[in-house]
Amino acid sequence: MEWETVIGLEIHAQLATRSKIFSGAPTAFGAAPNTQACEIDLALPGVLPVLNAEAVRMAVTFGAAIGAAVARRSVFARKNYFYPDLPKGYQISQYEQPIVGRGQVEIALDGGGTKTVGVTRAHLEEDAGKSLHEDFHGMTGIDLNRAGTPLLEIVSEPDMRSPAEAVAYARKIHQLVRYLGICDGNMQEGSFRCDANVSVRRRGSDRLGTRTELKNINSFRFLERAIQYEVERQVDLIENGGAVVQETRLYDPARDETRSMRSKEEANDYRYFPDPDLLPVVLDEDDIAAIVATMPELPDAKRERFERAYQLSAYDAGLLTATRETADYFEAVAQGCGDAKLAANWVMGDLAAALNRDGREIADSPVDAMGLTGLLQRLRDGTLSGKLAKDVFAAMWAGEGSADAIIEARGLRQVSDVGAIEAIVDQVIAANPDQAGQLRAGKDKVMGFLVGQVMKASQGKANPAQVNEILRRKLLDS
Amino acid sequence: MSLPLHERSLGQLAAGLRAREFSSRELATHYLGRIARLDPGLNSLVTTCAEDALAAADAADARLARGDGGPLTGLPLIHKDIFCTQGVRTSCGSRMLDTFVAPYDATVVARLKAAGTVMLGKANMDEFAMGSSNETSWYGPVRNPWDPDRVPGGSSGGSAAAVAARLAPVATGTDTGGSIRQPAALCGLTGIKPTYGRVSRWGMIAFASSLDQGGPLARSAQDAALVLQAVAGYDPHDSTSVDAPVPEYAATLDDGIAGLRVGLPKEYFGEGLDPKVRHSVETAIAELRRLGAQTVEISLANTALAVPTYYVVAPAECSSNLARYDGVRYGHRCADPKDLSDLYERSRAEGFGAEVKRRILIGTYVLSAGYYDAYYLKAQQLRQLISEDFRRAFAEVDVIAGPTSPTTAFRLGEKAGDPVTMYLSDIYTIAANLAGLPAMSLPAEPVGGLPVGLQLMGNYFAEARLLNVAHRLQEATDWHRRVPPGCE
Structure with a gap:
C-alpha cells in the first residue's frame, strides 16, 4: 500500500x-x-x-x-x-x-x-x-x-x-x-x-x-x-x-x-x-515500593506462569488470562479439581459458551469456581460420565444446586458395577445380533453403535470405558 | 472597674463575664449599640447580625453559667466579609456575591464559633481583597475613624475601622500583600499576618492562593495572641496548612527582650518614606533598644522587586481563582443572556468592579502562551531571591523592624485614580507574603493625629516571638491605647 x-x-x-x-x-x-x-x-x-x-x-x-x-x-x-x-x-x-x-x-x-x-x-x-x-x-x-x-x-x-x-x-x-x-x-x-x-x-x-x-x-x-x-x-x-x-x-x-x-x-x-x-x-x-508490593500479578506474567505451571498452550494461556476474573476462576478450578487440562477445557468450553449465550460476565456466572470444581471432581472420580457432566452443568447453570446435590436428586451416579453393566451388555447383544456378529467378524466400526446402545439403555449412567472393555471381552476375546 | 466595656481588653472582658459583672448578651448589646450609632459614618460593616449575635451571646452565657467555655467564650467580634459564614451573606465586597449565602463556615469562623465568640457582623473590604484603601468595595468606601476624609487602608479596611472605632474588641482580616498590616497601621491597631500555612484558608475566599493568610486585627498584641491561638493550626481541608504544633502564645508574651537582635533593613528607610513616619518608627525602635534589644542594619537587597513581583503573581492566581464567578451556579447573573458568551461576559462585566477587572486582565496576560516565561516564571524566580534575602537576614537577626506603610492614612480618592501609586503603598508589606513569613504591625507614635505602624517581621513560625516583642513594647508605651476622636 x-x-x-x-x-x-x-x-x-x-x-x-x-x-x-x-x-x-x-x-x-x-x-x-x-x-x-x-x-x-x-x-x-x-x-x-x-x-x-x-x-x-x-x-x-x-x-x-x-x-x-x-x-x-x-x-x-x-x-x-x-x-x-x-x-x-x-x-x-x-x-x-x-x-x-x-x-x-x-x-x-x-x-x-x-x-x-x-x-x-x-x-x-x-x-x-x-x-x-x-x-x-x-x-x-x-x-x-x-x-x-x-x-x-x-x-x-x-x-x-x-x-x-x-x-x-x-x-x-x-x-x-x-x-x-x-x-x-x-x-x-x-x-x-x-x-x-x-x-x-x-x-x-x-x-x-x-x-x-x-x-x-x-x-x-x-x-x-x-x-x-x-x-x-x-x-x-x-x-x-x-x-x-x-x-x-x-x-x-x-x-x-x-x-x-x-x-x-x-x-x-x-x-x-x-x-x-x-x-x-x-x-x-x-x-513506591510499598505500593508496588500491593500489586497483583500482571497479565503477561500470569500467562507465562500458566503456560509453565499448567502445561497450557500459549493460546489457551492467553485466553485464560484475558481478564483477572477468568484467570482467578480457572486457577481455583484447576487447583481444586487437580487437573488443569480438564479445568481449562471446561472454562474455555462449556462455561465460556454458556456465558456467551447468556451475555454474562464470569464474575456473575451462575456456576462459580467452587461449583465447577465440585462437578469436575465427580467427573474425575468416575461418578459422572462426560455426557452426564454436561447435563449436570446445565442443571447447575439453571440454579438447581451443587453437582453433588443434582447427582443425588436425579440419581445420576455413573454405574461402574461390572455386574450391572454386563447385564445391560448382554441385553444389547441379544437385541442386536447382526451388529454383534459384525464386530465378532472384526468390523470395529460397529463398536461405537453398540456402546451407544448400552449407554442409552443405562440412561447414560454406565461408565463408557467399562462398557467398551466388557463388549470387547464378550465379543472378541471369547 | 470604671473602664467602659469597649475599652477593655479581651482578657478583661472574659474576666468580667466570669465574674458575672456583665453578661455576654449585655456585652453584645453594648457593641451593637455602638455599631448603630457610629457605623453609619464609617461604613465599616456590610452586614450586622444583631439577632444571631444575641442568640450566640445567650448560648455563651449558658456555657459560662455551666462553668464551661474558654478564654474567648462570650466575646464579640467581627469577621471580614471574605470568610464564609453559614447562613449569613458572604459578599467579599463584590456585587458578584451580593446575594451569596455560604452553606458552610470557614475554618477560621468555625474555630472561633466553637470557642464561643459572638459574631456581630461582617466587615466591609476592598472587592475580593484587591485594594489598599477600601475604596474598591461594591458597598462603598470605609472611612478612617481618625479622620473620616481619609481611608482606613485595605483590604481589611472595614475590620480595621470597626476595631479602631470600638465597634468590636477584635476582628478577623486577611493579608495577601499587607491587607491586615497596612489598615492596622493606618487605624492604630495591632494586626498579625501569620506564617503562610499557619492558619487554614478553607472558607476564606481566595484572592491569591499562595499569598493569602488570615489573622486578627486587635487593639493589642495580647488580644491578637488570644485570637491567633484559637484559629492557628493544621486543617485537613487545606493542603497548604502546616501540620506543626502551635505554641502557647500567651506563655511567652512577657519574656524579656534583652539581647534581641533587631534587623533594620536599609531599603525600608530610604526614599519614599515620609520623614515624619520615619521619625515615629525610629522612636519605636529606640524604645526597643531601651528594652534591651540590639539593632543592626541589614540589607534586603531585592526589596524594590517585591511590588512588581507581587503584581505578576497575585493577578495570575486571581485571574484563575475568580474564573468560577461565571453566573452559572451562584452569584450575579446578567438579565436575559442571549447565549453562553453573553452570559459570561455581561455577568462578569456587571459583577466585578474596575480594580478586579484590571487584575484579572493582568493575570490572564502574564499566564498567556508566549508571556508565561517572561512574566510568571520570572516572578517565581524573583520570589525565590526575595525569600533568600530573608533567609540570610534571619541567620543574623531575630526580628526585622521597619515601617508598615510609607505614609499615614491618605485622603479618600487621593490615589484611587493611579493604581501604581496605590500599589506602592504596600512596598514594605508585600515581601513577607512573597516569602511566606509572619509579620505584624503595631502602633508607633501618631503623627499629626494619625496613626503610624511599626512593622515586625519574623522567621517562619516565629509568631510567638513577634507577639512577645510587640507586647513588651506595648507594656512600655501607650501608643496603642490612643482612641480616635468621637470613639471614646
Missing part, C-alpha cells in the same frame, strides 16, 4: 476510587443529577481541593505495570478555560510534571508476533461535569456528579500503524487497568474513553502528516471503525489534492463517520500554571 497510517491514543481511565480526587463526594455512576457534588465540586467560594491518596496509589501501580519511571515529584496544574460544566473555570490536571513517565506495553499482532508500543506519560486529573442539552427546552442543564471524578490520562506514542494495532493497544491498557483494579473499564458508562490521533503519510516518509483527533468512541469496535473511516477520509482528501486540517472530529457510530467538531484555530490558550492550592506529590523509594 502507498499510504502508512500513524496512530496515537489518549486514554482516559476513570479511577475506581470511592470518593472524588479532590473532595469526599462519592463517585458512583447513575445518581440523580447534582446529588453527588459537594461544595468543592460545585466550586463554591472559599473551597479548597485535598488530594485523594488512593488516586495516587492507583496511578503509581499503573506506572509500575508499564515499566515506567514513577515521578518522585509531580505537580498539579490548572488548565484554565470557561465552560458551564467546568465549575472552577479551570481543570486541575498535571502538565509539565506528570506522575507517570515513559513506559511501554507489548501487544500481540494479528499475524503472530508482538510489538512494543510506547506510553509517553500518564497523569492524574479531574473530570468535568456534564451538560444536558436534551432535557430542558431552550436551556442547558448542568450535572456536576461527574465533576472531580479521578482520571488517569494515558498518552501513547504514535507507534501504531493500523486500526487493529490501535485496538490491540487499547485492549492491552484496558486489561492492565482492570487487572490492577484501578478502573472498571466500562466503556458504555465512560469509565474508559479512547481518543485517537490519526494521520497518514506516504510510505517511506519520515515526516508525520497532519493529524486529527477522534473523540466520542465508546467501544473497541467503534475505535477500529472510526480510525478506518478517518484514514480513508484523509487519504481521499490528499489524493484529491486537498490537505488534512488539524482538528478535533467526533465519531458518529450511527452513520459510521467522523465529523469536524472544532479546529485548532479556535483552540484555547489554557494558561497552565502550578495549582497553588495543592502541594507537589512527593514519593520516595519506600512509598
Whole structure:
C-alpha cells in the first residue's frame, strides 16, 4: 500500500476510587443529577481541593505495570478555560510534571508476533461535569456528579500503524487497568474513553502528516471503525489534492463517520500554571515500593506462569488470562479439581459458551469456581460420565444446586458395577445380533453403535470405558 | 472597674463575664449599640447580625453559667466579609456575591464559633481583597475613624475601622500583600499576618492562593495572641496548612527582650518614606533598644522587586481563582443572556468592579502562551531571591523592624485614580507574603493625629516571638491605647 497510517491514543481511565480526587463526594455512576457534588465540586467560594491518596496509589501501580519511571515529584496544574460544566473555570490536571513517565506495553499482532508500543506519560486529573442539552427546552442543564471524578490520562506514542494495532493497544491498557483494579473499564458508562490521533503519510516518509483527533468512541469496535473511516477520509482528501486540517472530529457510530467538531484555530490558550492550592506529590523509594508490593500479578506474567505451571498452550494461556476474573476462576478450578487440562477445557468450553449465550460476565456466572470444581471432581472420580457432566452443568447453570446435590436428586451416579453393566451388555447383544456378529467378524466400526446402545439403555449412567472393555471381552476375546 | 466595656481588653472582658459583672448578651448589646450609632459614618460593616449575635451571646452565657467555655467564650467580634459564614451573606465586597449565602463556615469562623465568640457582623473590604484603601468595595468606601476624609487602608479596611472605632474588641482580616498590616497601621491597631500555612484558608475566599493568610486585627498584641491561638493550626481541608504544633502564645508574651537582635533593613528607610513616619518608627525602635534589644542594619537587597513581583503573581492566581464567578451556579447573573458568551461576559462585566477587572486582565496576560516565561516564571524566580534575602537576614537577626506603610492614612480618592501609586503603598508589606513569613504591625507614635505602624517581621513560625516583642513594647508605651476622636 502507498499510504502508512500513524496512530496515537489518549486514554482516559476513570479511577475506581470511592470518593472524588479532590473532595469526599462519592463517585458512583447513575445518581440523580447534582446529588453527588459537594461544595468543592460545585466550586463554591472559599473551597479548597485535598488530594485523594488512593488516586495516587492507583496511578503509581499503573506506572509500575508499564515499566515506567514513577515521578518522585509531580505537580498539579490548572488548565484554565470557561465552560458551564467546568465549575472552577479551570481543570486541575498535571502538565509539565506528570506522575507517570515513559513506559511501554507489548501487544500481540494479528499475524503472530508482538510489538512494543510506547506510553509517553500518564497523569492524574479531574473530570468535568456534564451538560444536558436534551432535557430542558431552550436551556442547558448542568450535572456536576461527574465533576472531580479521578482520571488517569494515558498518552501513547504514535507507534501504531493500523486500526487493529490501535485496538490491540487499547485492549492491552484496558486489561492492565482492570487487572490492577484501578478502573472498571466500562466503556458504555465512560469509565474508559479512547481518543485517537490519526494521520497518514506516504510510505517511506519520515515526516508525520497532519493529524486529527477522534473523540466520542465508546467501544473497541467503534475505535477500529472510526480510525478506518478517518484514514480513508484523509487519504481521499490528499489524493484529491486537498490537505488534512488539524482538528478535533467526533465519531458518529450511527452513520459510521467522523465529523469536524472544532479546529485548532479556535483552540484555547489554557494558561497552565502550578495549582497553588495543592502541594507537589512527593514519593520516595519506600512509598513506591510499598505500593508496588500491593500489586497483583500482571497479565503477561500470569500467562507465562500458566503456560509453565499448567502445561497450557500459549493460546489457551492467553485466553485464560484475558481478564483477572477468568484467570482467578480457572486457577481455583484447576487447583481444586487437580487437573488443569480438564479445568481449562471446561472454562474455555462449556462455561465460556454458556456465558456467551447468556451475555454474562464470569464474575456473575451462575456456576462459580467452587461449583465447577465440585462437578469436575465427580467427573474425575468416575461418578459422572462426560455426557452426564454436561447435563449436570446445565442443571447447575439453571440454579438447581451443587453437582453433588443434582447427582443425588436425579440419581445420576455413573454405574461402574461390572455386574450391572454386563447385564445391560448382554441385553444389547441379544437385541442386536447382526451388529454383534459384525464386530465378532472384526468390523470395529460397529463398536461405537453398540456402546451407544448400552449407554442409552443405562440412561447414560454406565461408565463408557467399562462398557467398551466388557463388549470387547464378550465379543472378541471369547 | 470604671473602664467602659469597649475599652477593655479581651482578657478583661472574659474576666468580667466570669465574674458575672456583665453578661455576654449585655456585652453584645453594648457593641451593637455602638455599631448603630457610629457605623453609619464609617461604613465599616456590610452586614450586622444583631439577632444571631444575641442568640450566640445567650448560648455563651449558658456555657459560662455551666462553668464551661474558654478564654474567648462570650466575646464579640467581627469577621471580614471574605470568610464564609453559614447562613449569613458572604459578599467579599463584590456585587458578584451580593446575594451569596455560604452553606458552610470557614475554618477560621468555625474555630472561633466553637470557642464561643459572638459574631456581630461582617466587615466591609476592598472587592475580593484587591485594594489598599477600601475604596474598591461594591458597598462603598470605609472611612478612617481618625479622620473620616481619609481611608482606613485595605483590604481589611472595614475590620480595621470597626476595631479602631470600638465597634468590636477584635476582628478577623486577611493579608495577601499587607491587607491586615497596612489598615492596622493606618487605624492604630495591632494586626498579625501569620506564617503562610499557619492558619487554614478553607472558607476564606481566595484572592491569591499562595499569598493569602488570615489573622486578627486587635487593639493589642495580647488580644491578637488570644485570637491567633484559637484559629492557628493544621486543617485537613487545606493542603497548604502546616501540620506543626502551635505554641502557647500567651506563655511567652512577657519574656524579656534583652539581647534581641533587631534587623533594620536599609531599603525600608530610604526614599519614599515620609520623614515624619520615619521619625515615629525610629522612636519605636529606640524604645526597643531601651528594652534591651540590639539593632543592626541589614540589607534586603531585592526589596524594590517585591511590588512588581507581587503584581505578576497575585493577578495570575486571581485571574484563575475568580474564573468560577461565571453566573452559572451562584452569584450575579446578567438579565436575559442571549447565549453562553453573553452570559459570561455581561455577568462578569456587571459583577466585578474596575480594580478586579484590571487584575484579572493582568493575570490572564502574564499566564498567556508566549508571556508565561517572561512574566510568571520570572516572578517565581524573583520570589525565590526575595525569600533568600530573608533567609540570610534571619541567620543574623531575630526580628526585622521597619515601617508598615510609607505614609499615614491618605485622603479618600487621593490615589484611587493611579493604581501604581496605590500599589506602592504596600512596598514594605508585600515581601513577607512573597516569602511566606509572619509579620505584624503595631502602633508607633501618631503623627499629626494619625496613626503610624511599626512593622515586625519574623522567621517562619516565629509568631510567638513577634507577639512577645510587640507586647513588651506595648507594656512600655501607650501608643496603642490612643482612641480616635468621637470613639471614646
